[in-house]
Amino acid sequence: MSIQILVVEDDARLQDMVCKFLRKEGWLVDACIDGKLALERFYENKYDLIILDIMLPGINGQELLRELRKIHDTPVLMMTALSDDDNQLRAFEGQTDDYVTKPFSMSILVKRTEALLRRSGVLKKEIQAGKLILYPETYGAEYDGEKILLTPKEFEILELFVRNAGKIVPHETFLTRIWGYDFEGNEGIIHASIKKLRDKLPEKLIRTVKGVGYYLEANNNKE
Incomplete structure (x- = not known):
């Protein structure tokens, strides 16, 4: 069964970026920038998770959350620039499941999304590419039954590889997904991190795809 997510965000650039990274996980993503349209989508579709901004034209996110809770218990992740306690308390009183404030790392947003999907039972607790198995809930990893000790950052990089096994992951994707869309560093940090990760893997x-990025061998079952 395909996982379906609705993103309600009126900043077109941020909405596009969030949708891009969620789709890279293999999830189906619907999006809208208007509160009124989002309400229509609530009634017309059954989503597995909703990512909801608070400051929206038409109907704000707090009101949308109240309307949603009248018809669904769908997991909701509030995504907003409002970081004060009052707004967070209102969101949790309205039965949001999580709350992330802008600016944020795309890797953190994806992790929080995964956590909510696992909690609701629609996402498996492990992902696999050949002999390589990852356990996102515990940051555990193993290859052909042997455990691999990874740092959190190494795990995030390897998870990105596994979810895109056999596909090239461009340098830009590593920077925005792992280090955040506002990261000001360069590709050198990617190369150094990949080198350390390679030392721990077969x-x-x-x-390497020179000048483009890296990819994980999709068929690593061969001896």
Whole structure:
């Protein structure tokens, strides 16, 4: 069953970026920038999760959350620039499931989304590419039954590889997804991190596409 997510965000650039990274996880993503249209989507569709901004034209996110709770118990992640306690308390009193404030790392947003999807039972607790198995809930990893000790950042990089096994992951994707869309560093940090990760994995499992990015061998079952 495909996981379906609705993103309600009136900043077109941020909405596009969030949708892009969620789709890279293999999830189906619907989006709108208007509170009134979002309310129509609530009644017309059954989503597995909703990412909801508070400051929206027409109907704000707090009101949308109250309307949604009249018809669904769908997990909701509030995504907003309003970081004060009052707004957060109102959101949780309205039965939001989580709350993230802007600016945020795309990797953190995806992790929080995964956590809510696992909690609701629609997302498996492990992901796999050949002999490589990852356990996002505990940051655990193993290859052919052998445990691999990873730092949190190394795990996030490897998870991005596994979810895109056999596909090239561009340098830009690593920077925005792992280090955040407002990261001001360069590609050097990617190369150094990949080198450390390679030292912990079987030889040639991660391949380089010069000038573009890297990819994980999708078929790593071969001896």
